[in-house]
Amino acid sequence: AQSVAQPEDQVNVAEGNPLTVKCTYSVSGNPYLFWYVQYPNRGLQFLLKYITGDNLVKGSYGFEAEFNKSQTSFHLKKPSALVSDSALYFCAVRAPNYGGATNKLIFGTGTLLAVQP
Amino acid sequence: DAGITQSPRHKVTETGTPVTLRCHQTENHRYMYWYRQDPGHGLRLIHYSYGVKDTDKGEVSDGYSVSRSKTEDFLLTLESATSSQTSVYFCAISPAGSNQPQHFGDGTRLSIL
Numbered sequence: 001a002q003s004v005a006q007p008e009d010q011v012n013v014a015e016g017n018p019l020t021v022k023c024t025y026s027v028s029g030n031p032y033l034f035w036y037v038q039y040p041n042r043g044l045q046f047l048l049k050y051i052t053g054d055n056l057v058k059g060s061y062g063f064e065a066e067f068n069k070s071q072t073s074f075h076l077k078k079p080s081a082l083v084s085d086s087a088l089y090f091c092a093v094r095a096p097n098y099g100g101a102t103n104k105l106i107f108g109t110g111t112l113l114a115v116q117p
Numbered sequence: 118d119a120g121i122t123q124s125p126r127h128k129v130t131e132t133g134t135p136v137t138l139r140c141h142q143t144e145n146h147r148y149m150y151w152y153r154q155d156p157g158h159g160l161r162l163i164h165y166s167y168g169v170k171d172t173d174k175g176e177v178s179d180g181y182s183v184s185r186s187k188t189e190d191f192l193l194t195l196e197s198a199t200s201s202q203t204s205v206y207f208c209a210i211s212p213a214g215s216n217q218p219q220h221f222g223d224g225t226r227l228s229i230l
Contacts, residue, residue: 043221
């Protein structure tokens with residue numbers, strides 16, 4: 001079965017420190033991977049995606065993510081955290097044989113990022 | 118933000134009543150989706166549409182129906198609401214193309230008493 005795991009319910013980091021939010025996936029075939037951020041009382045906002053090519057992808061607000069095929073991971077990173085980065089982060093995956101042209105996604109359960117001043 | 122409007126934004130209703138949530142897009146995207154968000158479950162797909170009058174079930178479709186009579190509108194109906202359907206509901210849209218992300222509305226908070 002296709003699945004996405006975000007092993008940490010919450011990540012705490014001090015402002016200015018680097019941050020990592022973890023994501024692992026289990027799909028057959030080559031995955032398409034996405035990160036979204038959700039602020040309180042808002043919908044999910046698209047941050048970045050990996051489709052193919054360079055394993056390090058850059059996205060909005062200074063975030064980047066590293067695709068690791070051997071570890072089936074797609075961790076979200078940022079070199080220097082801001083208090084305003086505090087939000088709920090979701091990893092999502094689309095497998096070639098799940099959703100196909102309908103672009104259906106499987107979401108992780110989310111990780112709450114708390115950045116302390 | 119993508120042109121997605123969900124209405125109403127908040128609703129409180131009683132068990133057994135019918136409820137319809139509306140999603141309206143101005144992007145002319147082909148695909149539309151309804152999700153529910155619950156603590157510990159992330160987002161779960163209820164129904165989706167791949168064109169006018171073309172819809173299909175997601176992973177948690179029981180108790181829900183949908184309709185799409187125009188490209189821009191996707192309606193989610195709870196025929197007889199139950200307390201287990203208390204949740205935050207999100208609509209999303211996506212253009213054609215398998216590498217395209219989905220874009221989300223700001224959600225409807227539905228409470229069923």
